Amino acid sequence: MPIFTFSTLKIYKQHFFTMFDHKGKLLKISIGLLFLLYIYCVVFPVPNEYINILKNYGKFQSIDNLFDYAVPLLAALVIFYAFLPDYKEKIYVFFQFYTDKTYSSMMICRWLTFVVTFSIGVLFSHMMYFRNVAFLDVQSVWMALAKLPNLFMLCAVVLFFMHQFKNAYIGLFVMLAYYVFDYISAGRTLAYLSLGAHSNNFYYQYSPTLYIVNRIVLVVVSIILLLLTCRKHPLINITKWFRR
Amino acid sequence: MQNQLRVQNLCYQIGKREILKNFSFNCTNGIIALLGNNGVGKSTLMNILAGILYPHSGEVYLNEESLLSHRSYPIEKAGYLPQMFDMYHNVTGYDFLSYVYDVKKLPPQDKKQHLQQIVEDFSLQEVIRKKIGKYSGGYKRRLGIAQAVIGHPDLILVDEPTVGLDPEQRIAFRELLSRISLHSITIISTHIIEDVELYSDKLMIIGNDHTLQFDGTVNELIDLAKPHLLMAVIDKRELNEVRNKVHIIEEKRMADHLIQIKYISRNKTATVLDNSCQVREVSLENAYIYFQHAQNL
Structure with missing residues (x-):
């Protein structure tokens, strides 16, 4: 069964600025943040001797934290803010009722609107940021795409826990805990679920393949979390375990 | 239908x-x-x-x-x-109803007329273009039933x-x-x-x-409870003592320290007070309390 149908997308598009993001306020803020990021990347690109730095020190740390940690966190905070009233005012009950299929396509659309906006922003900014290393070639595109799984993961984690606990602040707390734990442990403790595998470059030291596995795992887990979140009748119910 | x-x-x-x-x-x-x-x-x-x-x-x-x-x-x-x-507090009542109409995939050509009718039926004309955050509790509830x-x-x-x-x-x-x-x-x-x-x-x-x-039906529940409900007039000073004997479901103050009580006769001790008579007018509340009490016996 298709999650999206043309008619659902049409309804979503028609009501996005009146229902879900009044006058596009949050979308404008997101685009504004991404514009500032772009300006920063244009003014302060990575140094010319970036590759040499990698070779000498064996790590990207602090250079790539911007795309591995800072931007995904911003995106996750935007997702938190976008869905905050749903859980604060219990509006999610209403949307659950108006989900006529197995998955809430409206919820997926709302999540995707912000995640896709941030992804596009990241792709453009990243290309400018690394223009001294590679620009508008396959390498630059691959480097930029490798940054997206972090963004997907944090945005999926925050929404998943908000929905599971029906409490926005628990979602925020779990997402921040995951983020801070990964950052402090330099991405090592969470292994394949690490956000900082790139910034801290530890997988590169063993095998670049492990890094690719890490990226794929993040994308797959994000998709699973998103689908679990948007199911009308949850397959798992975390709050049930606490009520026993 | x-x-x-x-x-x-x-x-x-x-x-x-x-x-x-x-x-x-x-x-x-x-x-x-x-x-x-x-x-x-x-x-x-x-x-x-x-x-x-x-x-x-x-x-x-x-x-x-x-x-x-x-x-x-x-x-x-x-x-x-x-x-x-x-x-969402910054959404207007009309935009909200319009969203519900579209989500229900009802014919678009009838939308304007149908929503207008609903707004009139629920007397929402005054507030329909205002943001929901500014609605009173009553209007919000009315909007809620209107969308339903x-x-x-x-x-x-x-x-x-x-x-x-x-x-x-x-x-x-x-x-x-x-x-x-x-x-x-x-x-x-x-x-x-x-x-x-x-x-x-x-x-x-x-x-x-x-x-x-x-x-x-409501009447069926009342009929079920009626034979088990008794009424008596007691002295106000005896109320606490009576409370220990029977399950009082309603008290009505009368003149001269007197109180008219309705109580359930069917209880563990099956106590019946002196001068009791069958309750003639049983309200749904009386019947419901009896029903809940009988369940626990």
């Missing part, structure tokens, strides 16, 4: 705790009130009927069409007003409709419900007995054991 809702052997549990046990009933157009103590499963039943929760076993058919299909829920045939209804009736659904579910409303708003709300129930099955979950007495055609009581204990 006469609609029919058929619920068969519904069971729902959280962990090992049973919330609904073998719940079965049939109903047709009219207002069906769902009564029961807190935590007996009223809201759970409403959520199952609204397709929000999925039961562990059982079936629900609306006009012989299953409501529990995993693949789809006929939102165009149902309306739901949750207990804590709220909407969009598309004239066959089944309308209203959870605790009059909570938080002042007496005047409650009267207005009762009138609205009576009107919409003419053409649909309207199930109302409530614990305000007064509301039920005034507008419900049928009454269902969920017992503390999470099963359906009573399924009938």
